[in-house]
Amino acid sequence: MKYLHSTPIRVHGYLTSRNCVIDARWVLKVADYGLPAFYEAQGLQPPVKTARELLWTSPELLRHASLRKKGTQPGDVYSFGIVLQEVVVRGEPFCMLALTPEEIIEKVKRPPPLIRPSVSKGAAPPEAINIMRQCWAEQAEMRPDFNTVHDQFKKLNHGRKVNIVDTMFQMLEKYSNNLEELIRERTEQLDIEKKKTEQLLNRMLPSSVAEKLKLGMPVDPEEFEEVTIYFSDIVGFTTISAYSTPFQVVDLLNDLYTCFDATINAYNVYKVETIGDAYMVVGGLPVRVPDHAEQCTIKINVKPENDRSLTQYKEENRRLHHK
Known part of the structure; x- marks a missing residue:
């Protein structure tokens, strides 16, 4: 509103909480400004407002319909004060009074008694309540302009630009x-x-x-006319196991089958399973290849580097067989 009053538009004329809209970024934007000038330029009559829609209108504008068509800057300040009341009490204008909108408009238009929203002192900081009451002063010249209102709110925040929405x-x-x-x-x-x-x-x-x-697809059974199945086991594994600790047996199988796995990766064969010292691979499935028998007749060279455990096991195996 401070910016709007400094532009050629100069007056909003219809300021209410209903044309204060919040966008997706929680930024408040004022709508419906410049409508009086628009109606005048188009030669149109502004729509007749109901008593409820006039609750934000200042007393002097209520008394002069012709003045109300264009609005005034002090009238915008009065409307701003009513919007402040809505924010403070979380309710509609004059919601704390047991009066109809028609009765409220009549009393605002023709005082005494002077009628304004009733806001308790604990509903907001005293400085904010003071600003609100200044904005809805009966005499238009007694109301502050938006530059003054802005400065007072700045003092209320101790010079900081943060508010509850910024904190949030x-x-x-x-x-x-x-x-x-x-x-x-x-x-x-x-x-x-x-x-x-x-x-x-x-x-x-x-x-x-x-x-x-x-992918959640069903796996259908297939028939293979020719495959090659290869079994291998460790000679004397029972004797080796009898003379070895469980950890030594596990290390032996792990080192040996790691070498086997690394070797069969170079061939078109599939490891089915390992049970104990038995190592089972199959050629010709699940991918059909004509040389499946040749793929299975592979020579596995065990050459562990920087690992003496397998060599030790071989030596132990040789000594056991010698005995």
Whole structure:
């Protein structure tokens, strides 16, 4: 309103809480300004207002209909004071009075007694209530202009430009930043768990079957005319296990099967399972290849680097067989 009064428009004329709109960013914007000039330029008669719509209108404008068509700057200040009352008491204009809008308009137009909204002292800071009462003064020249109102509100905030909405936005922004960081961390954790699940699924099932399961597609049984199945086990594994600790057995199998897994990756075969010392692979499924037998007849070279455990196990195996 301070800016509006400094423009060529100069007067709003119809200021109420109903044309104070809030956008998606919680910024208040004043609408319906300049309508008196618009009606006059178009040669139109402004719509007749009801008593309820006139509750924001100053006494002098109520008494002079011709003056009310254009409005005045002191009249806008009076309307602003009524809007302040709505904000303070969280209610409509003059809501604390048991009177109809028609009765209120009649009493405002023809004092005495002087009728104004009744606002308790504890409803808002005393400075705010004082500004509100100055805005709805009976004499138009006694009302402050919006420059003065702005300065008084600035003093009310001790020179700060923050208000409850700014504080709320700061809290929302802080919460939003924390929420974004939390979502990012949870998303990373979800991606890691998803990769682990996919790796586990690909180890348990052929990749073609795993992909269908992840997509929710049914896995139909297939018939394969020719496949090659390869079994291997460790010679003397029972004897090795008898002379080894459980951890040594686990380390042996882990090192050996890790080498096996790394080797079969270079061939078109699929590891079905490992049970104890048995290592089972199959060629020719789930992808049909003509040389499946050749793919399975592979030679696995175990050459652990910087790892003496497997060599130690081989030596122990040789000594056991010698005995």
